[in-house]
Amino acid sequence: MWLKDLQSLTSLPVEHVRHRFRNEEVVAVLPTLAPAGQDSILVATPPKLAVVVGGGPMGGYWMTYWTSWDTVRIADDEASEDGWYGLRVSIGERMFQARLHGLQGQRALRDFVVAVQAQQHTLVAF
DSSP, X not given: OOGGGGTTTOSSOHHHHHHHTTTSXXXXXXXXXXXXXXXXXXXXOSSOEEEEEEOOGGGOEEEEEEEOGGGEEEEEOOOOTTSEEEEEEEETXXXXXXXXXXXXXXXXXXXXXXXXXXXXXXHHHO
């Protein structure tokens, strides 16, 4: 999934987020809910994972942090009978929950998992 595909999946200002990452090599993005229930977006780049969390002053957004790939853990959730797919992403002690619908949602989750695994594999290689 790319930043442009997030418009209907998050309350975050997607165009502002896209502008923030215009000079980054974005490998995959994933709309999630942060531990406190706010909309958030995980943005995978080769060197690190960025976490954008909704809220902030006057409904804006802020980057909570960049985290190294060795702090990221992923676990699939069971697919539901009505076509929803889920993924849990642990970043240190914080748990982010993704839940997307249909084949596009399943593909977006798979693409994010592949991106995480590729970046972690690169760390191990070095």
